[in-house]
Amino acid sequence: MDSSDLKQAGLKTTLPRLKVLSILENSKIRHLSAEDVYRELLNDETSLGLATVYRVLTQFEEAGLVIRHNFEGEKAVFELNDLEHHDHMICIKCGRVIEFVDPSIERHQELVAERHDFTIQDHSLTLYGTCKTCTPA
Amino acid sequence: MDSSDLKQAGLKTTLPRLKVLSILENSKIRHLSAEDVYRELLNDETSLGLATVYRVLTQFEEAGLVIRHNFEGEKAVFELNDLEHHDHMICIKCGRVIEFVDPSIERHQELVAERHDFTIQDHSLTLYGTCKTCTPA
DNA sequence: GTATATGCAAAACTTTTGCATCCTT
């Protein structure tokens, strides 16, 4: 992702937008809150206002560059929309986020929706529990 | 549900709690925000403070009497925990909430979790789209 | 040069908390 993605989205290539994009691409942690992004930039010589970070992330979401998640109890987090669609497992002990795809689940969502004459536009599936490391043996 | 459910949950039988319980049981709409509950009580001779509604709903959640949902973009909503487990479809046009259960989906959640050595404690599956009435033909 | 973007501070909105008072047991 680079400035051409911004242009395509109808967004001017500005330093704040490039910085946010770069954080999203290079951060070790894939799911970041607006404040996470803001804080990563604080060390930076020219940091951004938190309001700008929110505005940029919202524009990115509208442009389809990022996906916003509202996981339980947390503030909103954002991830780059650069992978195939996937759902999430979240470890309630260490916070780790595991991404997964399950075609059977996807298919059955469609089937159950059809059964109710419902047209799916989007869905959100999140499993909460403990990961390999955090599950007591 | 009545005062005995409160006692069992270790909660004193108070008027505010009974009122909230009664709203949850008798409201036409099943999924209510704290403010929805608060507003239904405003006409009432003795209404409750919003803070009390939040406290009561939180206690009910801890006691397992209600389930709290954080649907996308909305404030938290609460529903009585009096049905079997189920997931939700939400019409993004009319706000209607349809409850459903799909054993295949449940099963495949377990399978995919196992594959990742993940132990599910809870999950949240919500389909967003348009219902029968709101889907353009 | 013009339109759009940003920064800052203030506002908005949801939810929680402190504390004095009241109610249930």
Next chain:
DNA sequence: AAGGATGCAAAAGTTTTGCATATAC
């Protein structure tokens, strides 16, 4: 009588907005 529950107002946390200034094209 004692402990827990409530109301009110204030605080906290997250996200949005108004407006003057700065920046991209």
